[in-house]
Amino acid sequence: MDFWDILQYAAWIAAGLLVLWMVLDAIRVSKHFSEDVLTSSQEGIDELAVQQEQHRNGR
Amino acid sequence: MAKAKYQPPKQGVVGQIIDALLVLIAVFLALWVPLVFNLAGASTRTILPAGVTQETAADGTVTFTGATWENLGQNATMQKQWEALGYDVNSAAALITQWFDYSFNxxxxxxxxxxxxxxxxxxxxxxxxxxxxxxxxxxxx
Amino acid sequence: MSDVALKQAADQTTPSVINLKKVLGPAHVWALGVGIVLVGEFMGWNFSVGKGGAYGSLIACWVVGLLYTCVAMIDSEITSTVAAAGGQYAQAKHTTGPLMAFNVGLYLVMAYTMLEAADVLVIGDLVTMGAEELGRPGVDPHPFVFFMVAALAFLNYRGVFMALSVNFLITAVAFVSIIILWVGVHPFSPGEITQHAEMLAIQPLPELSNVPGLPYGWMGVLASFQFGIWYYLGIEGTCQAAEEVRSAGRSLPLGTMTGMITLLIAAALTWWICAGMLPWDYLGQALAPLYDASKMSGSTFLHVLLWVATVFSATASANGCINDASRAWFSMGRDRYLPQWFSAVHPKYRTPYRSILFLIPIAVAFGFTGLLAQTITFSILSGLLGYTFMPINVMKFRRKWPLGTIKRGYVHPGHPIPAIVLFILCVATLFAVFLGFGAQLLAMMMFYILASIWFVFHRYKYVRRGDQFTMAWPRPRGY
Incomplete structure (x- = not known):
């Protein structure tokens, strides 16, 4: 087993770990936040507009 | 004339998963099938210069007998560049004699x-x- | 992020609305646009040399450059007004209608995901090539393909600012390296390293062409438009950043136009270097022509620099593609054109994380095929259908909201000439694709037709009607 063999295995493992981390994180996020909050983003409405709206509504 | 606002049905989790999978499968079918069945790619043909013959050995190596840089249409500079790239007349001939076929019906x-x-x-x-x-x-x- | 931190984040702020993060400036827009495309100068464009010879490729470079200038102008005007993550998808929704928008969204996702697959495929091959040059043949490209997709998806998952800042850096290095290579081949003493006069003296076969220098005659020039697209494909992806840019009306046109100028320079230099050093028969099928040219220059420094630059350009491109494809997918999910599940925004990183995850397997699968020209063709075809829509898009936009009725961040000059020119060039390029990849063209059309039927009969019922129109514009004329 030379350097290039090790590098190939390292690439497989590192890639697998990165994907695993993302999948686990996605699952954790789904557990902690409700689906309504996660999918609440709206087109054409940016943060400023949301803040102004909340301000007007007295929040 | 104001019609009532359209209220879409709410799609359940199972329906969402099925739809996502359907799209995924359709993408793979549309893109993979031509690749796998070798429908993809442009049609090519081999045009050999006069006096050159092509033989394919059992192991798939192709040899061009009678090929020279001149009859392949390569000038001295081109020849020098081919050699710098690591090609000889025979291996270069494999690329040079391949032509796309633009005839269509x-x-x-x-x-x-x-x-x-x-x-x-x-x-x-x-x-x-x-x-x-x-x-x-x-x-x- | 740990469970505790997540819980805290959830408890303290509990935002009722999570949107994408507005953090990008014009430099990021440039990095997104040029980053996706610049790889086209390092690989892929040269298939146009195979189609029509070196001069054919140069003509394609100019003509298709004109096509893209039209695309960039039209896009800049509409997107500086429709600032939404879906880019052309959101434009289509507002100017043309839902079914068109659904198709445009699919074009975007397909074009970018296939381009991403082509990028990582090249990175895998470059690692194999590099190992071979260092005396270790037989290294498997697959683990590197998978690693690259995973690492870039991870970067995108964790935030757009970092992802595009990295892109700016590596794109700049790749661009500068083309200039360094150009200087390194002594452009002002022709005949020393570059040999344009002799290398371009192509004697065509009399049965194929009677035009000196054009091995397939004018038919070949037309055919080379197919891969001429590759010089620029993806510059229009700047629109996908619209929702994350701080002042979209200014940054998007600025980033797109400077990006287009960068690409025209890079394309011209690339053609000049390669055409003067590599025989056209070789160039027409090479994997990484600029890298080959650097090897031929005889300088170890240039050799190493161009290996790094080629890897960087492919990385930047794949990175930008993940960004763009996921934004388009996300936007379609948000309007329920696709399952709503995909429209989730990560509460901490503020990215469309589920869309990013979902597109990983597609990119990896096609990266594993090893078929570069075919994968590129899928991308080109989807891109091309999108460009064919652009003239329709701008005509409708100007007709429904004439100048002065809404505020535009940028107004492109000469309307409708760019639209007409673009339309004619798109038809010519579709014919070029038909010549080379007719079966794939039909397979692709079948896919879009079936997808449209699925959308009409099944999917559209989940879509809210009036809510899709999100811009605060007056009622369109004539409706």
């Missing part, structure tokens, strides 16, 4: 054109119908 062209034009017309006409509904709901209420 008109019925295929007409069919393809009809498919594309028909597709765009369908999109535009149907979109416009849906668009009117969107505008009506957005601005009439």
């Amino acid at each position: 008109w019925s295929m062209l007409l069919l393809t054109a009809a498919v594309i034009i028909g597709y765009f017309l369908f999109l535009l006409v149907y979109s416009d119908k849906e668009y009117k509904e969107v505008i009506a709901e957005k601005f009439d209420r």
Whole structure:
């Protein structure tokens, strides 16, 4: 087993770990936040507009 | 005339998963099938210069007998560059004698054109119908 | 992020609305646009040399450059007004209608995901090539393909600012390296390293062409438009950043136009270097022509620099593609054109994380095929259908909201000439694709037709009608 063999295995493992981390994180996020909050983003409405709206509504 | 606002049905988790999988499968079919069945790619043909013959050995190596840089149409500078790239006359000949075939048949062209034009017309006409509904709901209420 | 931190984040702020993060400036827009495309100068464009010879490729470079200038102008005007993550998808929704928008969204996702697959495929091959040059043949490209997709998806998952800042850096290095290579081949003493006069003296076969220098005659020039697209494909992806840019009306046109100028320079230099050093028969099928040219220059420094630059350009491109494809997918999910599940925004990183995850397997699968020209063709075809829509798009936009009725961040000059020119060039390029990849063209059309039928009969019922129209514009004329 030379350097290039090790590098190939390292690439497989590192890639697998990165994907695993993302999948686990996605699952954790789904557990902690409700689906309504996660999918609440709206087109054409940016943060400023949301803040102004909340301000007007007295929040 | 304000129609009631359209209330879409809520799609359950299972339905969402099925739809996502359907799209995924359709993508793979459309893109993989031509690749796998080798339908993809341009058609090519081999054109050998006069006096050159081509033989394919049992292991797949191709040899060109009688090929020279001159009859392959390469001048001295080109020859020098080929050699710098690590090619000899024989290996270069394999690339040089490959030509694309641009002949096409008109019925295929007409069919393809009809498919594309028909597709765009369908999109535009149907979109416009849906668009009117969107505008009506957005601005009439 | 740990469970505790997540819980805290959830408890303290509990935002009722999570949107994408507005953090990008014009430099990021440039990095997104040029980053996706610049790889086209390092690989892929040269297939146009195979189609029509070196001069054919140069003509394609100019003509298709004109096509893209039209695309960039039209896009800049509409997107500086429709600032939404879906880019052309959101434009289509507002100017044309839902079914068209659905198709445009699919074009975007397909074009970018296939381009991403082509990028990582090249990175895998470059690692194999590099190992071979260092005396270790037989290294498997697959683990590197998978690693690259995973690492870039991870970067995108964790935030757009970092992802595009990295892109700016590696794109700049790749661009500068083309200039360094150009200087390194002594452009002002022709005949020393570059040999344009002799290398371009192509004697065509009399049965194929009677035009000196054009091995397939004018037919070949037309055919080379197919891969001429590759010089610029993806510059229009700047629109996908619209929702994350701080002042979209200014940054998007600025980033797109400077990006287009960068690409025209890079394309011209690339053609000049390669055409003067590599025989056209070789160039027409090479994997990484600029890298080959650097090897031929005889300088170890240039050799190493161009290996790094080629890897960087492919990385930047794949990175930008993940960004763009996921934004388009996300936007379609948000309007329920696709399952709503995909429209989730990560509460901490503020990215469309589920869309990013979902597109990983597609990119990896096609990266594993090893078929570069075919994968590129899928991308080109989807891109091309999108460009064919652009003239329709701008005509409708100007007709429904004439100048002065809404505020535009940028108004492109000469309307409708760019739209007409673009339309004619798109038809010519579709014919070029038909010549080379007719079966794939039909397979692709079948896919879009079936997808449209699925959308009409099944999917559209989940879509809210009036809510899709999100811009605060007056009612369109004539509706």
